[in-house]
Amino acid sequence: LCAGLEPRAELLIEHLHRLQDAEGGLRQGLLAALAERLCLSQAEVHEVASFYHHFEVVADDTALPTTTLRVCTSLSCAMAGGESLLADLRQRLAGDKTVRVVEAPCIGQCHRAPAACVGQRQLPQASVESVSAALASGVTGPRALPASGAPESAQAYAQLRRLLAGELTPDAVLAELKVSGLRGLGGAGFPAWRKWDTVRAQPGPRYLVVNIDEGEVGTFKDWQLLATQPRLALEGLLIAALVVGVEKAWIYLRDEYHDCRLLLQDELVALRQRIQGWQAEFPHAVFPAIELRRGAGAYVCGEESALIESLEGRRGLPRLKPPIVALQGLFGRPTLAHNVETLSWLPAILEQGGAWLAGQGRRGRSGLRRFSVSGRVRNPGCYLAPAGITLRELVDEFAGGMADGHxxxxxxxxxxxxxILPAALAELPLDFDTLAAQGAFVGSMAVVVLSQQDSVREVATELMRFFEHESCGQCTPCRAGTTQARALMQAPAWDAERLTELSHVMREASICGLGQAAPNPFDSVLRFFPREVQP
Ligand code: SF4
Structure with a gap:
C-alpha cells in the first residue's frame, strides 16, 4: 500500500493517507506494521493517526465503508441549509454500510454552499439528489480543474527567467518587495520582506514552506487562486527560493483540496522538466527540491509552527515561541514560511514594480486583498479589492449587494x-489593524455577511463549538476554555462576568492564535449585541 513512499518518519502522514485512502480507515494491525517500517513506536504512530480528523483508527475486524461523505455545516453552508442536508443524507443513507457520513467543518467552498465532499470529489451546491447521484456513479476521485493542461501563458515564469538571466539581482528583488509593502496574506499581515531578510541572513541550509492550509471558516481565496493560477504561486515560490537561497521547499496543502492537489501534481511534473532546461541554460542557478504534502483535516495546522510539526510527521501542536520559525523552523533550520497568496504576488511585483502594488488601496491603505465573501450576498465569491475598502463597498461593488429579502x-x-461586527460599522476600512479598536481583525479576509434572518448569538455559539473541536488540547486555557465557553453560551442568558474573565485568561495564557482568538465571537456579542443574550 505504501509502495514508492520512502520509509522516513517525517512521511508518516503521507503513509497514513495511503492506508486511509486504500482501506477507508486505519486498522490497528496495519498501524503496527507501519510503525515497524518507519522505525517508530506504535504509540508514536497512534498519537499522530488519532490527532488528525481525516484519519479513522479502527479495530482489525471492523467492516469499513468504501466512501466517506463529508457534509459541511460550517457557517456559510449552515446558512444555505447544510445542517438539514446532513440530516436528510443521514436518514437516506441509514443502514448503508458502504458510506460513512461525516459532519465536516468548513471545506473551503463557502461561495458554493452548501458543499459536500463525496470521497475526494467536492460537490458544490450539494443536494440529496446530487450526492446520491455521485454515490451511485461511483465517481469519487478528485475533479480535474480546468487550469490543468491549459496552454502555457506567455508570461508564466517570465520574472523568474529575468532573475535567472541576471536582469534582476536578488538584492533588487528584495528592494522591490520592500517598496511593494507586501504583507503576509495568511492572516498575520507581517511584512514579507522582513521575513526574507531574516531568513536570508541565517546560515544554511535554509528551507521554504508554502502554507496552503487555509481552514479559517469562510476562507476559500487560496483554493480560488490555485484553481485558476497555479503557476503564479510556483513562480513566486522559485523566486523566493532563489533570492533567499533555500535548499528545499515544501508545499503543505489542505486535504480538502483534492482537486488542487491533482492540479499541483501535474504542474510540478511540468515544472521539474522546465527546471532541467533552466539548469542547462543557467548552470550556476541552485533550484530547490519541491515536495508536495497533504494536510489531514486539522485547522490548527494553518498556524505555521503546527504546520511545521505536521511536516515533520507529528501531531500539529503549535510550538512555543521564541524561537521564531525564521530562525529555527523545519527540522530546526531557518525557514521562510509563507501563505501561498503572498508568494503569488511576486511575479506581478517584479513585472509592474513594487510602487504599483503599494499605490493600490483606499483610505490611506496600501495594496490589494483577496476577499472571500459569502453568506447573505447576491454573488458570493472571491474578489480582489483595494485594501481599505469598506464592507458596504465590498458587498455593493463586488458581491452584487445583499441577497433578495435580506x-x-x-x-x-x-x-x-x-x-462579529454590527451593520453600523459597515463603513470601516477593511485591512490589517484597522478593526483593532472594535476587538476584531480581517485575518485572511474571510467576510461572512449575516442578515436579520440570522441569530448572531447562535452564530457565535457555533463558532465556539468549532474552536472546541479544533483546539489541539495542548494548553489548558484553550482546551478547557473553549469547552467552558460553549457551555456558558448555551445558557438562556449569558453570564457576562464569567465569560469576560474566561476571555481574559484565554487571550493571555493560550499558546497560539487559536486559543487567543477563540473568545472573539462571544466578546463581540457581549459588546455589540447584548440584547441577544440578556434574560
Ligand atoms: Fe493548542 Fe489551543 Fe493551545 Fe493553540 S491555544 S496550542 S490550539 S490548545
Missing part, C-alpha cells in the same frame, strides 16, 4: 477568529 445585520470580517 438586510445587513452583522458581518464577520475575518472568519471564525476575527469577531
Amino acid at each position: 438586510e445587513l445585520q452583522a458581518w464577520l470580517p475575518g472568519g471564525a477568529s476575527g469577531g
